Amino acid sequence: MKITIFGKGNMGQAIGHNFELAGNTVTYVGSNDDIFSLGDLVIMAVPYPALADLADQxxxxxxxxxxxxxxNPLNFETWDELVVPADSSAAQELQKRLPNSKVLKAFNTTFAATLQSGQVGGQQQTTVLVAGDDDDAKATFKEALKGSPLAVxxxxxxxxxxxxxxxxxxxMTLAASEQIGWTGGFGVIK
Known part of the structure; x- marks a missing residue:
């Protein structure tokens, strides 16, 4: 499958690494790159404020x-609140801007280090939680990661x-306050 990742930072690279391990072709797009075509699966690995511009463009x-x-649409000035309406989310706001796309929420509950290693705290398999209204889109997402070390x-x-x-x-606030490491986080045990 062809996958496009907007964002060349730690998260974009860690996410792309897993899609590549699963046998997909990944193209990374930075803010100054020209785009000629997009993959069937597009990852927005950018800061929350960039979503609106990318959706419009x-x-x-x-x-x-x-x-x-x-x-994760948090107020980075205060680290004290999410900046989306209380009854919504960044993903829901993006879906409103992209009514003809199938928007999913995923990878926001994992750190780049846990995506890169495939483990949380060096002990447990990294689990990616995915939310979305289109079951076929979620199945496509899960299939694209089959063969990676991640659970979905x-x-x-x-x-x-x-x-x-x-x-x-x-x-993120636990890691920023050094109560957990950036290689740790929440895990899901089945």
Whole structure:
């Protein structure tokens, strides 16, 4: 499968690494890169404020695509709140901007180090929680990661993205306050 990742930072590279291990072709797009075509699966590995501009700029090209939002929309000035409406999420706001795309929420409850190693705290398999309203899009996402060291669990409809973002926010604040390491985080035990 052809996958496009907007963002060449730690998260984009760690996510791409897993898709490549699973046998996919990954193209990375930076802010100054020209884009000629997008893959069927598009990962938004960018800071939350960049989502609106990308949606506006590439909305037509993203129509019909599975678009994965990985952002945690927290207030980076205060580290004290999420900046989306209380009854919404970054992913739901992105879906409103991209009504002809299939938006999923994933990767926001994992750190780059745990994605790169495939383990949380060096002990437990990294689990990627994915939320979205389109079951076929979630199946495509899961299939694209088959063969990587990651486990993928369906977290429900896109409205569950709010809880995923709150979980990601909590994990980030714990790491920023040095209560957990950036190689740690929350794990899922089946």
């Amino acid at each position: 590439y909305g037509d090209q993203l129509a019909g695509k599975v678009v994965v939002d990985i952002t 669990l369906d977290a429900g409809k896109l409205k569950r993205a709010r809880e995923l973002e709150a979980t990601g926010f909590l994990q």
